[in-house]
Amino acid sequence: IMALRHYTLDVRLSAPADSPSIVRGLQTIFQEQEMTETVHNTEGHGYLATFIGKNGRFLILRVLSQGLVTIDLQCSEGDDLAHVDHVGVAFRGLPALRRGADVDRYWPTADGRLVEYDIDEVVYEQDSDYQNIKILHSSQFGNILILNGDVNMADSDLAYTQAIMGGGREQYAGKEVLVLGGGDGGILHEAVKLKPKMVTMLVIDGCRKHMRKTCGDVLDSLQGDFYQVLVEDCVPVLKKFAEEGKMFDYVINDLTAVPISTAPEEDSTWEFLRLILDLSIKVLRPDGKYFTQGNCANLTDSLQEYEGLLGRLSCPVSFSKEVVCVPSYMELYPSQTRHCNYL
Amino acid sequence: IMALRHYTLDVRLSAPADSPSIVRGLQTIFQEQEMTETVHNTEGHGYLATFIGKNGRFLILRVLSQGLVTIDLQCSEGDDLAHVDHVGVAFRGLPALRRGADVDRYWPTADGRLVEYDIDEVVYEQDSDYQNIKILHSSQFGNILILNGDVNMADSDLAYTQAIMGGGREQYAGKEVLVLGGGDGGILHEAVKLKPKMVTMLVIDGCRKHMRKTCGDVLDSLQGDFYQVLVEDCVPVLKKFAEEGKMFDYVINDLTAVPISTAPEEDSTWEFLRLILDLSIKVLRPDGKYFTQGNCANLTDSLQEYEGLLGRLSCPVSFSKEVVCVPSYMELYPSQTRHCNYL
CATH class of the missing domain: 3.40.50.150 (Vaccinia Virus protein VP39)
Structure with missing residues (x-):
C-alpha cells in the first residue's frame, strides 16, 4: 500500500504586514511546480489555499492573522519534497509524519506526547483474551513489548x-x-x-x-x-x-x-x-x-x-x-x- | 498570537471497497457541522476534499487507492475537536501537533525522529557569537540546554x-x-x-x-x-x-x-x-x-x-x-x- 509523508513547515512572521508578499512568493513557487491553486473562503479567518500537484502531491498554505504561516505538504513516500526554503523566511520544518505505513512508528507517552520510535520490524502481533500484544523491533532499544498500545518493556530496559x-x-x-x-x-x-x-x-x-x-x-x-x-x-x-x-x-x-x-x-x-x-x-x-x-x-x-x-x-x-x-x-x-x- | 492544533486520524481499511461508504459517512458528519466541502481533482490519485468550518476550522479528507483514509483537522487552540469516531472504523489518532505556539515543544533526535517535549517555559534565549542558545523548562527533565536546536544537557542528565x-x-x-x-x-x-x-x-x-x-x-x-x-x-x-x-x-x-x-x-x-x-x-x-x-x-x-x-x-x-x-x-x-x- 502507498504510504504518505506529511511535512509541516511553520513560521511566525516578525512583521504580520509581510504576509501578502510571502504568500505571493510561495504561490509563484507552487505554480512553477505546476500545482493547481484553490483559494478558500474562511469567513475572515485568514488566507487558506490548497494546491494539487503531480503524483498525488497536495499542499496547504495558511496565513493566520498576526503572521503565523503554515505549510503542509503530503506526498507519497519516495517523492521529492518541493523546495520552499528560498522565499526569504526561515521555516521551521519538523521530520515528516509517516502516515499509513506498514509499521507504525508513533507510540505516544503516558502523558500524551507524540514520540516517534525507530521501529523497523513487526516481530509479533496477537490479540489475546486480555489485550493486544505487539512486539516491535527498534534499532536502538531492541525488541519492544507494546500492550494495548502502551510501551511496556524493551531489551534496553x-x-x-x-x-x-x-x-x-x-x-x-x-x-x-x-x-x-x-x-x-x-x-x-x-x-x-x-x-x-x-x-x-x-x-x-x-x-x-x-x-x-x-x-x-x-x-x-x-x-x-x-x-x-x-x-x-x-x-x-x-x-x-x-x-x-x-x-x-x-x-x-x-x-x-x-x-x-x-x-x-x-x-x-x-x-x-x-x-x-x-x-x-x-x-x-x-x-x-x-x-x-x-x-x-x-x-x-x-x-x-x-x-x-x-x-x-x-x-x-x-x-x-x-x-x-x-x-x-x-x-x-x-x-x-x-x-x-x-x- | 493564535496557535493551531493539528489532529491527524488515519485508518487502513481491510476492504478497500468500503471506501465509498466511509466517505459518505464522514461527509454527512462534516456537513452536519456546517462545513463547506470542496472536492479536488487529483488526476487519478484518489479522493481528496477540503472542508471549511466555523472559527477557522479546516479539515482534509483523503482516500488513497487500496484503502488508506487520512483525516487532518486544524483548529485553533481551545476549539473542540469535531467527532469523527462514530463512522464504524477505528481511526488511529495521534496527539495533536501544536503549531505556531509560543513555546516550541518539538526537538527532533539526532537520528531525525519527531519527539515532543513537555516544555512549559522559555527560560533563556540568546544568539551568541558562536551559536543559538536556548534554555527551556521541561516538567520532567528540568531546565534543558538547547544549542543550535540540539538538546545538549538537562537537569535530569x-x-x-x-x-x-x-x-x-x-x-x-x-x-x-x-x-x-x-x-x-x-x-x-x-x-x-x-x-x-x-x-x-x-x-x-x-x-x-x-x-x-x-x-x-x-x-x-x-x-x-x-x-x-x-x-x-x-x-x-x-x-x-x-x-x-x-x-x-x-x-x-x-x-x-x-x-x-x-x-x-x-x-x-x-x-x-x-x-x-x-x-x-x-x-x-x-x-x-x-x-x-x-x-x-x-x-x-x-x-x-x-x-x-x-x-x-x-x-x-x-x-x-x-x-x-x-x-x-x-x-x-x-x-x-x-x-x-x-x-
Whole structure:
C-alpha cells in the first residue's frame, strides 16, 4: 500500500504586514511546480489555499492573522519534497509524519506526547483474551513489548526490572517471592540469579520467544529449582493463598501501572489496583515488602491519588518512592518502585 | 498570537471497497457541522476534499487507492475537536501537533525522529557569537540546554556527566584535568568534588545562572581552589599548552559530538574534531586518558567513520566505548564515553 509523508513547515512572521508578499512568493513557487491553486473562503479567518500537484502531491498554505504561516505538504513516500526554503523566511520544518505505513512508528507517552520510535520490524502481533500484544523491533532499544498500545518493556530496559526489585538494595537469597504479572520474564530472570528460596509468578501471557534478552531461558519451562510460573488469573490465586495462610517476603506487582485517570469512581482500574494491593498485603509477612511501578512522572495528580489510597488500606503501611529513567519509555518514570513496608 | 492544533486520524481499511461508504459517512458528519466541502481533482490519485468550518476550522479528507483514509483537522487552540469516531472504523489518532505556539515543544533526535517535549517555559534565549542558545523548562527533565536546536544537557542528565568522566571508574584525586567545552558546568561541578590537583576548563559560553542544578555554584567564580575557567577559544590555548609542554592526566572533550554527516570531505566539523583530537593527544601524559561523547547509537556509519579516524591519528591510541541512556535525549547515546588510552 502507498504510504504518505506529511511535512509541516511553520513560521511566525516578525512583521504580520509581510504576509501578502510571502504568500505571493510561495504561490509563484507552487505554480512553477505546476500545482493547481484553490483559494478558500474562511469567513475572515485568514488566507487558506490548497494546491494539487503531480503524483498525488497536495499542499496547504495558511496565513493566520498576526503572521503565523503554515505549510503542509503530503506526498507519497519516495517523492521529492518541493523546495520552499528560498522565499526569504526561515521555516521551521519538523521530520515528516509517516502516515499509513506498514509499521507504525508513533507510540505516544503516558502523558500524551507524540514520540516517534525507530521501529523497523513487526516481530509479533496477537490479540489475546486480555489485550493486544505487539512486539516491535527498534534499532536502538531492541525488541519492544507494546500492550494495548502502551510501551511496556524493551531489551534496553533492565533499569525497569532493577528498580521494581528494589534498586539492588534487597537481599533475595533464601526468600519467598511472589511476582504478579511480569510476563516479559525480566523480574523472574533476575530474581532466580539471587538464590531465592522460591519465586512464584502469576501470569496470563508470556514472552518466552521474542523477549529473550529480557527473560533469558527462564520461561522455557514453567518450573525450575527456585521458581514456578502459574499461568492463572491472579485474583483467585491470591485469595486462595490468603485463605491458606501462605506468606511471602516480597510481593512484586508488575501487573498494573497507576491509572492515568484521576477519577477512581469512573475507572475500574483503580478498584482492581486496590483489590490487588489489599490481597497482596494479606500474603505479605509482617516485615515483608511490596514493590510496584507508579506511572509517568508528569502524572502528578494520579500519583497523588495513589498515595492517598495507600493511606486508606485495611492495615497501615509506610512507603517510599524512587524515580528512574527507563530508556524505551522516553519519559521519566517516577514512583517506578514504590515499596511499602508493612508495619 | 493564535496557535493551531493539528489532529491527524488515519485508518487502513481491510476492504478497500468500503471506501465509498466511509466517505459518505464522514461527509454527512462534516456537513452536519456546517462545513463547506470542496472536492479536488487529483488526476487519478484518489479522493481528496477540503472542508471549511466555523472559527477557522479546516479539515482534509483523503482516500488513497487500496484503502488508506487520512483525516487532518486544524483548529485553533481551545476549539473542540469535531467527532469523527462514530463512522464504524477505528481511526488511529495521534496527539495533536501544536503549531505556531509560543513555546516550541518539538526537538527532533539526532537520528531525525519527531519527539515532543513537555516544555512549559522559555527560560533563556540568546544568539551568541558562536551559536543559538536556548534554555527551556521541561516538567520532567528540568531546565534543558538547547544549542543550535540540539538538546545538549538537562537537569535530569547526571548520567551524561558521569559517563563522559569515565563511568565512575577513574581516580581524579591529585590529577590534572583539562575540560574542553562543558559550558553547562556539569563536568567541572562533579570533578572538583573528587579532589583533583587542578581542573582547567576552556569554554566560550557559560550556563552559570539557569543550569544551576547541573553546575552548582562552580561557575560563580572563574577561579577556585582546584580549578580555573578560561573563557577562550580552545584551539590557540591548546596549541600554547602543547608548545609549553604542559601535560594533563585527563582531557575531557565535551565540545563536539561526532558529526551526523559521514562525508568528512564535505563537513568541516570532522576537520575540527580531528584538530581537537590531535592537539588533545599532544597535551596528554603517556598514561593519560581522553574522554569524549560519540553521538546517537543509531548513527552507526558516523560512529564507524570516527573509529576509523582514531586509527589514523599521528600517534597510535587504543579505545573503548560505552552506551548510556541520557534521559532528556530520548535516544540511546552510545560511545558516550570513548576513552582512548595513549600507548
